[in-house]
Amino acid sequence: MRLTARQAIAAVADTYTELAEPGRPQAPSAVPTASSAPDGPLGWSGYDDARARARARTGEDESVVTALATIGGAEAVVVSFEFRYLGGSLGERTGDRLEAAYTRARERGLPVVSLIATGGSRMQEGMRALSQLQRVAGQSALNRAAGLPQLAVLRDPTTGGGWATLGAGADVILALPGAQIGFAGSRVRPPDADPYAYSAEGQLASGHIDALVPPDRLRTTLQRWLHLLCTPREPGSPAAAPAPPPYALGASGLPETGWGAVVRARAARRPRAEAYLRAYFDDLEEISGDRCGGVDPGIRCGFGRHDGRTIAFAAQCGTATRPAGFRTAARLIRLADRLGIPVLTLVDTPGAANDAAAERAGAGAAIADTFAALATARVPVTSLLIGEGGSGGALALAAPDRLWATPDSYFSVIAPELAAAILKRDEAQIHDTADQLRIRPQDLRELGIIRDIVGPAGEGAAES
Structure with a gap:
């Protein structure tokens, strides 16, 4: 059974506080935003009704929830997808929230932990939705340049642009066993495609993710990663003192020839x-x-x-x-x-x-x-x-x-x-x-x- 966005956060975090809804700059009148125009920027018939049904079903008004969380004593900005909201798809408002989350992480010097479950870009917003991938990639690059770690947890499914940005672009990529992972979702890949190539196990075997982590070990594993990558240095200590060489474990005498x-x-x-x-x-x-x-x-x-x-x-x-x-x-x-x-x-x-x-x-x-x-x-x-x-x-x-x-x-x-x-x-x-x-x-x-x-x-x- 898939966890909701909030359940996924609660499963890994000690405590969390949801981030405030970001404001969006006023767009030119000729280019309406997805939230300001009836049925979105494309005028897609029935889009408003679909969003209303998604809100009623999930209690969410967008496909992603962002929060400031504590995981094993380490602070992090967490991004969690709600798959039941239009397949966890990325639209303009999703992009707003993701940009605000990355910005908050930079302001506070925190890592970003993404709990991903998405089918990709939102059809009802067309190219305005697809362009959010560039926006997310740009924010990710800014955090990378700031020396802030990015960790991704691939839930089921993680496909399309969500995999190709938040997922595959992370520094450390963990996946739940059995999760569907791939750029091509199940409805658009070739009918004779090997399903193993689109699984968490197949992606691990091909070198695209770092580890499979069962749900009951996910919180502990994230805690260990954050402890390793985000431990503050002592005031006045060198930025990165050299690692001392290990002691020899084998023979101590030197060879004659x-x-x-x-x-x-x-x-x-x-x-x-x-x-x-x-x-x-x-x-x-x-x-x-x-x-x-x-x-x-x-x-x-x-x-x-x-x-x-x-x-x-x-x-x-x-x-x-x-x-x-x-x-x-x-x-x-x-x-x-x-x-x-x-x-x-x-x-x-x-x-x-x-x-x-x-x-x-x-x-x-x-x-x-x-x-x-x-x-x-x-x-x-x-x-x-x-x-x-x-x-x-x-x-x-x-x-x-x-x-x-x-x-x-x-x-x-x-x-x-x-x-x-x-x-x-x-x-x-x-x-x-x-x-x-x-x-x-x-x-x-x-x-x-x-x-x-x-x-x-x-x-x-x-x-x-």
Whole structure:
């Protein structure tokens, strides 16, 4: 059963106060507004009667309710759609309310949380309704420029312009399981279209939303996200002090040879990103997908709490990183940069995926974009090499001048086996090639590639 707009707010908020109805500037007499002209700006026969029936059925006089709410102690401006009011459609008056909500959020420095259930733009207002998408997008851009987070909860259904603005344009996108989500609604998509592509589950698999959240966990999940993204900084503290590198979790002694470093980094029992994230963060939430149709399970990105403050993370998990993984990492870095949150990257990959599918998916462009995201980040980025550092696929996530390494890691221009092949050497020369490449942690320190080698907790771990 679909919740009403107010029930949806009450389901996630501790308390809320509805925002006052915004006033609309007087429009030129030749261009009547939807509320001032009989049957709206198009003179659509029966539109006034349809709105009257919707009011009687819902108790609302528009398709969206806006409020100032407290969610887990954090203030936010909440936008909630009433689907029973003309299918939660966006018209001019909806645009008025949305613009006022975004404006209030900027005035108070608050995030916007959108609880969306809409079928799209309102037919009875024609292009005047469709143009509200530009209006909403403009307001969203202003809040983005102000460094204010935007979170979306996709209810059932979320289609059309509501998905393509408030939904897909949010920083963090959560969806209720089973919700219908897509730009094309059920009545306008091709009759043979795969319904899975228009579901919350399908959108998650395609990298377009961050997580499925059951209704009974939605309030808690929103609280965690707001706590991570909106925690006020202490007065006088740096805007974004660097994240300290994690302690080493694996072997503490340094390898004697280059090939010995490779063997240790490739060991199946070596600590991976999961262990480092668990040890470093008290609490974390993850984002998923590149928003371009791809998900890479070999990279984890999100935000966590470390020593009382929020740090963003992008962690390679020891597999060849795919284009979707690089794009997800770049998205994470840019979001953290906009919100003023420092970043930690964990480098661990044999290299970028180099199969035909990766090339078709734009491996080169994805890697280039990740390099660019790191190079232009205004917040400090700290990187720790925790295993394999395979060529440019690893370097793309390594912060210039702020890279540390664990004792059980290596970094190489290319894997020693491939280097030997390029140099037309036989297999017997691979070990010598590994030594010549100088890929051990101590070599990297001597060459100025890393700042230092981190140790276990309490044993001389590097300072930030």
